Amino acid sequence: MTERHRLGLLVDQAFYGSTYQGRDAWRAAASSGAEWLCIVEEAMDLKPERLLQLRDDADAVGLPICLTACHAFGLSDHRDVVREFNLSRTEAHIDLTRELGGHVMKMLLGEWIWRSMWPEEAQWQILVDSLRRLADHARSRGIQLSVKPEPLDSAFVPDVDALVRLLDDVASPDLKANIDVSHLVVQGVPAAEVGRLPQRVNSVDFSDSNGKYHEHLPPGDGVADLPAFTEQLLTVEAEWIGVEVGPFTDPENAYDKVARSLAETKRLFDAARQARSAGRG
Numbered sequence: 227m228t229e230r231h232r233l234g235l236l237v238d239q240a241f242y243g244s245t246y247q248g249r250d251a252w253r254a255a256a257s258s259g260a261e262w263l264c265i266v267e268e269a270m271d272l273k274p275e276r277l278l279q280l281r282d283d284a285d286a287v288g289l290p291i292c293l294t295a296c297h298a299f300g301l302s303d304h305r306d307v308v309r310e311f312n313l314s315r316t317e318a319h320i321d322l323t324r325e326l327g328g329h330v331m332k333m334l335l336g337e338w339i340w341r342s343m344w345p346e347e348a349q350w351q352i353l354v355d356s357l358r359r360l361a362d363h364a365r366s367r368g369i370q371l372s373v374k375p376e377p378l379d380s381a382f383v384p385d386v387d388a389l390v391r392l393l394d395d396v397a398s399p400d401l402k403a404n405i406d407v408s409h410l411v412v413q414g415v416p417a418a419e420v421g422r423l424p425q426r427v428n429s430v431d432f433s434d435s436n437g438k439y440h441e442h443l444p445p446g447d448g449v450a451d452l453p454a455f456t457e458q459l460l461t462v463e464a465e466w467i468g469v470e471v472g473p474f475t476d477p478e479n480a481y482d483k484v485a486r487s488l489a490e491t492k493r494l495f496d497a498a499r500q501a502r503s504a505g506r507g
Contacts, residue, residue, distance in 0.1 A: 230329070232261035233488055233495075234292060234468040236431065239266075239442070240484050243477035252287040258485035259492070264293035264332075264468050269318040277325060284327075291326045293429060293466060294319065295374075298360075299336035302353035302382070304344055313356055317363050324367045330429050330466055331364070332372045332404050335382045353382060354395045361398035372429040374404040377412035377440050385410070386419040393426060402428040405464060407455050408442050411435035417454035424462045431470035432491050442470050444483050445490040456498045467495065 237260070241251040255263060267280070284291050296319040300312030316333070323331045340349055357371075364371050373392060375383045383389050389403050403426050410419070412435055420427070432455075434448030435441065445452055459467070471487045474480055 229262070229290075229292070230465045231467065233259065233492055234262040234264055234466065235260035235484065235488065236264045236295075236468055236470045239470065240472045240487075241477070241480050242473040244474075244480040245478070246480065249283045249286060252283055252289060254481055255484070256287045256289050258481060259488035260289060260469070260484075262290050262292040264295060265291055265326075266295045267322065269296075269322040270315055272322065277322075280326060291328050293330045293332060293372075293468060294323045294326065294328050295332045295334065296320075297336065298333040301335065301356040301360075302338075302340075302349050304340065304349065304352065309352070309356065313359060316360055320360070320364050320367055320369050320371075323369050328369065330370045330372050332374050332429055332431075333360075334374050334376065336376070337378055337380045338382050339380075341380060350382075350395075354392070357392070357396045357401055358398060361396060361400040365398075365400045369400075370428050371401045372404040373401065374406055374431070375409050375413070377409040385413050385415050386422055390422055393423075402426050404429045404431060405455075405459065406431040406433075406470070407450055407452070408433045408435035408448075408470070409440070410455075411437055411448075411450045412440060417451055417458045420455065420458035421461055427459065427462050427464040429466040429468065430459055430464050431468055433470045433487070442472060444471050444487040445494065446486075452494055453498065456494045457501075460495070460498050460502060467491070 235255045237251055237255045246254040298316045300308055303309045320331055375389055403423050405427050433442040434445050435450045437449040469487050469491050
């Protein structure tokens with residue numbers, strides 16, 4: 227199994243509010259079965275000593291930081307100065323991803339706040355142009371970008387239709403898709419839709435869903451058809467499978483829930499791989 231197909235953990239979210247913080251959370255991630263980490267840091271005010279600490283923590287617990295995440299809002303703002311600030315900030319996050327030894331930076335594009343006030347096609351094109359610039363910057367840093375769907379009707383990318391359109395319009399090999407299973411389930415998107423993205427998924431946020439609102443549940447605790455999603459993710463050759471669970475209402479039980487989530491995700495993917503092998507046989 228290659229590095230990118232090992233199971234990772236969105237560690238900050240999983241242990242939020244628990245007694246596991248900082249390096250202790252990373253150690254807990256390692257002992258519960260995670261093989262790499264996705265973290266969230268603010269690049270614009272990150273001190274050099276904090277960067278060194280993050281690198282030291284990763285080395286100390288033996289878990290590489292393979293993914294980062296950036297809330298990349300404002301990329302389609304019609305005001306040049308606002309858009310330029312957000313572009314520069316996102317570029318700084320790409321640079322940070324490289325400094326941490328990461329491979330992919332996920333982007334959350336946020337809500338379409340100017341929708342209906344400004345011509346939608348014009349605003350969409352601004353977003354496309356911004357993402358092309360960011361993809362070029364990412365390529366120069368050896369990083370891939372990943373666009374994440376959000377379970378909001380006002381989001382730029384709420385479903386696979388919008389995701390496919392955005393990837394087609396940007397048309398950069400350095401911009402691919404993040405598949406957040408819980409988000410798609412809330413939006414009523416069936417697993418089969420993921421099959422429209424062959425070799426275009428470079429990161430996955432894997433969790434269960436209540437099917438009603440934004441919440442990331444341990445696999446088996448919700449209503450998502452996880453075997454179907456797992457099969458589709460293998461079909462499209464998805465990379466960097468990360469478990470996204472929490473924050474929990476009972477953070478005192480975070481460790482047990484994280485360990486169970488990682489174990490169940492591994493079981494689902496192993497079962498799907500075995501079924502595919504048996505089918506080919």
